[in-house]
Amino acid sequence: MNLKVTEYILDKNKWTQELKLLRSALQELPLEEDIKWGIPAYLYKGKNIIGMSAFKNYCGLWFHQGIFLKDENKLLINAQEGKTKAMRQWRFNSLKDIDVELVKSYALEAIDNAEKGKAIKPQKNKTPIIIPQQLQNELDSNSLLLEKFDSFSLSKQREYVNYLIEAKRETTKQKRLEKIIPMILKGIGLHDKYR
The missing domain is CATH 3.90.1150 (Aspartate Aminotransferase, domain 1)
Structure with a gap:
């Protein structure tokens, strides 16, 4: 049990x-x-x-x-x-x-x-990832952050990008950016705790 x-x-x-x-x-x-x-x-x-x-x-x-x-x-x-x-x-x-x-x-x-192998596999999201400018600025100015972000799978990168894009207000976007930078540097995906 x-x-x-x-x-x-x-x-x-x-x-x-x-x-x-x-x-x-x-x-x-x-x-x-x-x-x-x-x-x-x-x-x-x-x-x-x-x-x-x-x-x-x-x-x-x-x-x-x-x-x-x-x-x-x-x-x-x-x-x-x-x-x-x-x-x-x-x-x-x-x-x-x-x-x-x-x-x-x-x-x-x-x-x-x-x-028997009967299964519908999740469809891969083939839409290119468009990184928000705030995150792109951080990636451009911090090579370690860029290296860690690039090491993530596309789905993990997309989770972070969507998390920022979904924020409506600039102050919320900034708070979210401040939250995710340490997570990215540690190599942690946004939703890893749920996996």
Whole structure:
């Protein structure tokens, strides 16, 4: 048992019983339990298969490649229509909504799909990175900063660039720039703590 998952479940007072039941069903399957993105995650041979989480009005399971599930019972939804391509969500509003055998059958099908290699891979963002002038000035004046920034993957560089561009006010941009310079110098990606 993963202690962090136990802590997560116990912290979700309203949904503790539902999460415990879902967890017990998933633990009977050949899945490895972990925490990813701050929520319980269930992996098969290193691949993300299912996530489990609780919100204000429901708790649920996320099937990372849920689009490939048959879903004959029409239980899965795309929680972010237009954004999410592969992930599908199964929501529960109470303990009586959880059919353990059905949860296991969906999970086993997801594992089987992973074995068969069924997956939609994230699309690489091919848009060129346009570095904001404030960051470019810092990169031009600090060779170590430039070296560290250039060593990042394009996705990490894009995270920093977007973080600056999304700020509306100049004072916010400046504060963000001051925040990220030490992170870049340490070789830390903006969202590394969530990975």
